[in-house]
Amino acid sequence: MTTTRTGSPTPAATGRRSPRPDRAAWGFLAPFLAVFLFTFVAPIGYAVYQSLLTVERHGPMGLGEPTLGFAGLDNYTLALQQTSFIESFGRVFLFGLVQIPVMLFLAVTLALLLEHVSGRWAGVLRATYFLPYGVPGVIATILWGFLYVPGVSPISDLLGGAAPDFLAYDNVLWSLANIVIWEFTGYNMLIVVAQLRSIPQELYEAATIDGAGPWQTALRIKLPLIRPALVLTCVFSIIGTMQLFAEPLIIKLQAPAVTGDYTPNLSAYNDGFANANVYLAATKSVILAVVACALSFAFLSLVTRKQRSER
Amino acid sequence: MPTRRDVLAWGAAVAAAPALAACAESPGAARRTEQAERRPGQKVNLVFWSWVPLQKAVALWNRTHPDIHVEVQIIPASTSGGYQKMHASLKAGTPPDLAQVEFYALPEFMLVNGLTELTAYGADKLEGAYVDWQWRQGVFGDGVYAIPQASGPMGYYYRQDLFERWDVDVPRTWDEFRQAAIKIRKRGRGARICTFPPASAMWFAAFPWQRGAHWIQADLETDTWVVDIDGKESLEVADFWDGLVRDDLVALMPDLQGGWYRAVQTGDLVSWPSAQWGDALLRGNAPGTKGKWRVTQLPQWEPGATASSNYGGSSTAILQGTRHPVEALQFAHWLNTDPGSIDLLIGAGYGWPAARIELEQTALGKPDPFFGGQVYNRVFQESDRNVDTSWQWAPTTTQSFSHIQDAFGKAIAQREPLVDALRDAQGRVVDDLKAKGLKARGA
Numbered sequence: 075m076t077t078t079r080t081g082s083p084t085p086a087a088t089g090r091r092s093p094r095p096d097r098a099a100w101g102f103l104a105p106f107l108a109v110f111l112f113t114f115v116a117p118i119g120y121a122v123y124q125s126l127l128t129v130e131r132h133g134p135m136g137l138g139e140p141t142l143g144f145a146g147l148d149n150y151t152l153a154l155q156q157t158s159f160i161e162s163f164g165r166v167f168l169f170g171l172v173q174i175p176v177m178l179f180l181a182v183t184l185a186l187l188l189e190h191v192s193g194r195w196a197g198v199l200r201a202t203y204f205l206p207y208g209v210p211g212v213i214a215t216i217l218w219g220f221l222y223v224p225g226v227s228p229i230s231d232l233l234g235g236a237a238p239d240f241l242a243y244d245n246v247l248w249s250l251a252n253i254v255i256w257e258f259t260g261y262n263m264l265i266v267v268a269q270l271r272s273i274p275q276e277l278y279e280a281a282t283i284d285g286a287g288p289w290q291t292a293l294r295i296k297l298p299l300i301r302p303a304l305v306l307t308c309v310f311s312i313i314g315t316m317q318l319f320a321e322p323l324i325i326k327l328q329a330p331a332v333t334g335d336y337t338p339n340l341s342a343y344n345d346g347f348a349n350a351n352v353y354l355a356a357t358k359s360v361i362l363a364v365v366a367c368a369l370s371f372a373f374l375s376l377v378t379r380k381q382r383s384e385r
Numbered sequence: 386m387p388t389r390r391d392v393l394a395w396g397a398a399v400a401a402a403p404a405l406a407a408c409a410e411s412p413g414a415a416r417r418t419e420q421a422e423r424r425p426g427q428k429v430n431l432v433f434w435s436w437v438p439l440q441k442a443v444a445l446w447n448r449t450h451p452d453i454h455v456e457v458q459i460i461p462a463s464t465s466g467g468y469q470k471m472h473a474s475l476k477a478g479t480p481p482d483l484a485q486v487e488f489y490a491l492p493e494f495m496l497v498n499g500l501t502e503l504t505a506y507g508a509d510k511l512e513g514a515y516v517d518w519q520w521r522q523g524v525f526g527d528g529v530y531a532i533p534q535a536s537g538p539m540g541y542y543y544r545q546d547l548f549e550r551w552d553v554d555v556p557r558t559w560d561e562f563r564q565a566a567i568k569i570r571k572r573g574r575g576a577r578i579c580t581f582p583p584a585s586a587m588w589f590a591a592f593p594w595q596r597g598a599h600w601i602q603a604d605l606e607t608d609t610w611v612v613d614i615d616g617k618e619s620l621e622v623a624d625f626w627d628g629l630v631r632d633d634l635v636a637l638m639p640d641l642q643g644g645w646y647r648a649v650q651t652g653d654l655v656s657w658p659s660a661q662w663g664d665a666l667l668r669g670n671a672p673g674t675k676g677k678w679r680v681t682q683l684p685q686w687e688p689g690a691t692a693s694s695n696y697g698g699s700s701t702a703i704l705q706g707t708r709h710p711v712e713a714l715q716f717a718h719w720l721n722t723d724p725g726s727i728d729l730l731i732g733a734g735y736g737w738p739a740a741r742i743e744l745e746q747t748a749l750g751k752p753d754p755f756f757g758g759q760v761y762n763r764v765f766q767e768s769d770r771n772v773d774t775s776w777q778w779a780p781t782t783t784q785s786f787s788h789i790q791d792a793f794g795k796a797i798a799q800r801e802p803l804v805d806a807l808r809d810a811q812g813r814v815v816d817d818l819k820a821k822g823l824k825a826r827g828a
Contacts, residue, residue, distance in 0.1 A: 129412040129822050134526050135603050135610065136823040137495045137780065140412040152820060158791075225644035243798035327465065328642060330584040330794035334787040347469035348783050350497045351821065352476065 118363070124356035125149050149357035158335045159358065163365065165247065166337050170315035173251040178307060180255065181262035182300070185270060186292050188263075200267065204260040211257060215324035218253045223328050241329035250321050258314070262307040269303035270296060305377050309370050316366040319343065338362045413498030415478030416706035420506075429712050431455045434471065435485035436462040437534075437699065442720060442729040450719075453712045455483075463487055464783055471704065475499045480704040482713045488522040488698040489587065491531055492780035496821065500530040501703040506714050508532070514722045518774035519739040523700055530702065532717040535736030537660030537697035538769035539591055542667065544655040545679045545757065547573070555681055559625055562684045566634035569655060576653050581626055582640040583793035586786035588659070588696055589626075593619040594776050595694035596686050601779040602828075610779055610818050613828035614789075615804075615811040621686075623803040630797060637797055646670045658683055660696035661765040665734020668755045676754060680761040682768060693771035699736065737769055781817040788813045 128145035132138040153159055184203055188196055206214065222240035224230045230237040240249045273296065281291050319339040326332040334348070335341035339362060346355030423429065433443065433455050443457050458481065460467045468490060474480040475497060486494060494500050508529040512520055515533055523531030543555060548565075551572040556562035566578040582588060590600065598618035602611045613619075629635045636654060638644050648654040650671045657663060667678060683693055701717040703710055720726050722740040724747070731738075731748045744750040749762040779785060792806035811827060818825035 124410070127410065131822040134605065135608050136821075137492065137525055139498055140496070140822075142410060142412045220643070223642075223644050225638070225647050243795070328639065330582075330639060330790065331798060333791040333794070344787070347472055348464060348787075349781070349817075350472045350476075350493065354820070 121356040121359055124353050125360050127353045129351075129353070145353070149354050150361070153354060153357050153361060156335075156341075158333065159338065159341050162335050162338045162341050166315055166318055169247055169251060169318065170312060172248075173254055174308065174311045174315065176251075177255045177259050177311065178262060178304065180259045181307065182266055182297075182304070184259065184263045185266035185300075186296060188267060189270060189296075190288070200264070203263055206257050206259075207261040209257070211253075211320040212324055214257050215253055215321045218249070218256070219325055219328050222249055222325075241325070241331060243331045246325065246329050246331045250318075250325060253321050253325075254314075254318070258311070262311070265307050266300050266303050269300045273299050305374070309373060312369050312373060313366050316362060316369065338365075413496075414475040414480070414705035416480070418501040418703070418705055418707050418710050420710055421708040423709075426452065429453050429709050431483060431707075431709060431713055431716060432481040433457050433483040433716075434460045434467070434481045435483075436460055436467055437485055437730075437735050438733045439720070439730055439735065441733065442726040445725055445729060446716060446719060450716075453716060455716055463490070464786075468493075468783070471499070472497065475705060478706060480706045482703065482707040482709055483717060484702050484704050485534075486531060486700050486702040488519075488533075488536070488700060489778040489782045491523060491700065491702070492525075492778055493783060494702065494704075495525055495530065496780040499705050501705055501707060501710050501713075502528040502530060503532075503703060503710070503714055504529050506710050508714060508718075511718050511722075514718070514741060515739050516741060516769075518772070519698065521774075522698065523702075531700035532702075532714070532721055533739035534699045534701050534721050535662070535730075535739055536769070536772075537662050537695055538737050538765045538772055539595070539658060539660050539683050539694045539696050540680045540761075540764045540768055541683050542657040542659060542663060542678055542680055544652065544674070544677050546677045547576070547652055547655045555679075556684045557682075558688050559684045559686055563625075563629065563634070565656075566629060567632075570634055573655065576655055577636040578634065579654055579656050579658065580636040580638050580640055580645060580648070581630055581797075582645075583637065583797050584639050584790045585641075586789040586793070588640065589622075589789065589793070590786075591658075591660075591694040591696040592622045592626075594773060595683060595692050596622050597692070597773065598622075599776060600785075601777045603777060607824065609824040609826055611826060611828050612779070612811060612814050612818070614785070614814060615808045616828060619807055620804050623807050627803045630803070631800075641666065650674065660736070661762070661768075662697060662734055662736040664753075664755075664761070669734070676757050678756050679759055680756060680764045682764060691767075691771050692773070693768040695772045695776070697736065700739075737765060779814070779818060780823065781814065781821060784817045785810065785814045788817075 126145055126147075126149070128143055128148060129140045130143045131140055188200060188203075191199060209217070221227050221229055224237070224239060227237075227240075229240075238245060240246070277295055277299075278291060281295055286294065317339050318337045322332050322336045322340055323343070326334075326336070334344045338358065342355045342358035342362065345351045345358060429452065431453065435457060436459060438459075440457050443455050447454055460470055467485070471480065471484055471486075471494075480499075486500075491500070504527070511532070512529075516536075519533035519536050522533055523529055541556075547553075547569075548555060551568060553565045553568045553572075554561065556565045562578070569576055569578045593600065593616075596618040598613065598616050600612070600614050600619070602613070603609075604611050626635075630637065636648065638648065645654070649657075649667065650673055652674070657667075664680075667674070682691070685692060701720060703713045703717060707713055720730075721738070727738055727740060727742065728748050738747075738749075742749075744762060744766050750760065752758045752760050788810040789806070792809045793803060795801070796803050796806040815825050815827055
């Protein structure tokens with residue numbers, strides 16, 4: 075297997091091709107690059123620029139015409155001094171540590187079970203599991219909100235006195251996790267299903283000949299071979315968790331336990347829009363982006379290092 | 386080692402930076418108000434963002450003023466999305482001409498230079514048509530920045546039938562309110578006197594206001610905002626509600642939400658200290674309780690006193706960046722003073738008019754079957770006269786409210802005293818003001 079990891083291609087391999095990249099390739103890349111620069115690189119640059127600015131006040135009671143000044147790293151100091159902002163990171167870490175494994179476990183289980191459902195029903199079930207992903211996060215949260223609020227919730231009615239307060243201080247994070255799991259399990263399942271489809275039939279035949287039952291096939295063949303799909307869904311989920319926004323924003327209306335800076339994204343949003351301080355909001359967004367980036371790459375390097383050491 | 390693509394991407398980013406810096410980055414509204422030239426007979430279109438159902442009044446304007454057409458766009462209420470939208474539009478330089486802005490939020494919009502100064506367009510001549518203290522909500526320095534629409538003098542809504550059935554006296558003082566709460570809890574089978582909504586800081590603020598507190602005062606000599614959220618009066622009020630919460634005498638659900646409306650319908654909540662505009666909410670959301678409600682003055686902190694308070698209040702603001710300030714001002718003044726408009730707004734439950742009115746000559750002066758034929762607005766008329774109008778709002782009130790709400794929510798969940806929550810909020814509010822570049826200190 076080590077031979078597949080080659081260094082730079084030998085001159086023989088590149089043959090007649092010129093050392094300069096093909097102009098045609100750039101032509102094909104241009105539309106992507108233009109959109110990428112305009113919608114990705116430029117906004118990030120702008121956010122970084124804004125994070126270095128601050129408003130200076132003038133006039134009676136500071137209500138006069140404001141001016142803009144260079145703040146250096148003042149906004150970063152201010153953001154990192156806010157304990158509620160730091161706590162919001164702790165909250166999404168905890169959320170991710172529980173929610174991502176549960177969701178991926180469910181996704182893999184559903185995908186493996188689907189393999190055993192034959193023909194027409196497989197399609198119907200797959201579509202059913204995927205359906206919640208088609209419901210926008212805001213709508214999903216409103217739906218679940220009705221199931222959570224005591225007084226209107228049929229679940230609370232059914233359970234009577236034994237019903238927990240889903241929106242209470244210690245519970246609301248897990249009530250949110252439940253919404254996110256409901257939304258995204260089907261989506262992740264679909265990625266796993268696609269990967270399962272790509273496993274060559276010969277492997278299963280060989281396994282059957284070797285006497286492997288369904289359990290052994292699942293554990294020894296399918297699970298190791300869907301590893302790339304799991305890594306992918308895991309990275310998506312880490313990024314998604316860091317950016318948790320719509321669900322807490324909506325559930326906040328029903329749950330006083332959800333504060334204005336419940337998640338880092340919500341905190342940035344509130345600074346930018348509710349408090350009209352776009353400069354602090356830009357700062358918080360940059361910090362969030364750096365943390366999400368660091369986490370994703372840390373996870374990827376952890377996984378690849380493990381892969382390398384296995385070889 | 387960075388690949389060629391990395392190098393290119395970074396190069397592009399560096400190249401883009403000066404271009405971005407050249408974007409006119411302004412700390413407040415991106416566009417300034419200017420009067421566009423108008424040919425005689427030319428039709429003008431105004432866009433008006435509001436969450437108050439005032440379409441009927443606007444339709445009346447459009448019928449009677451064919452050359453100034455106003456289009457109402459309904460937006461989410463105040464901080465649940467409305468102000469966010471307004472701030473974003475100001476920043477982007479694409480604001481509507483007019484917007485609904487509550488009194489407490491006006492200083493925040495001042496801070497981003499988001500309101501048009503209206504004396505330049507003749508607003509100072511309109512002052513006489515409005516109740517003095519409501520007019521002053523839109524006055525900053527020498528300028529006029531908003532036309533007041535309505536306020537929320539407070540009263541005490543209660544279910545007369547249930548109070549009678551359980552032999553509960555209508556409370557005249559907050560002590561009696563507590564006694565009533567005890568009786569209701571004992572005799573009402575699950576009912577409570579009202580809810581203490583931890584996430585309604587503006588509602589809570591009305592009670593320190595009634596007690597004589599001043600959360601914010603502008604020290605004009607030093608240009609400093611003086612914060613006093615944890616003053617003696619406020620702590621006394623917090624302590625009072627604390628006792629009700631501790632002894633399970635009040636519900637703890639959020640108000641004005643599904644669960645609350647249901648409890649009002651079923652009689653699980655039997656009274657509500659609230660503003661005049663609460664009438665429309667009761668009427669609209671609990672039609673089954675028609676005829677069972679009455680209104681009286683707020684319970685008093687001192688027996689025999691007549692202190693009242695105000696909860697909410699709104700203005701029609703002309704945002705920075707409009708091209709038709711003259712026409713917008715004309716409309717804003719008409720909307721809030723024209724008798725026909727006021728009657729339609731009253732029907733929509735917009736609050737207590739900012740215009741000087743004779744109660745008997747408007748729809749407010751009629752007996753109301755929902756309140757058992759009581760001319761309940763006489764109560765609010767008296768209440769309105771007893772509001773301490775020296776109360777002020779800080780330019781970071783949205784943040785202050787969310788600090789108080791967060792602290793109350795936590796205090797109630799973890800059974801900590803509300804008094805501590807107020808002390809916690811005090812420090813944060815001072816910090817918020819300073820973080821905005823303003824001068825601030827505790828009282």
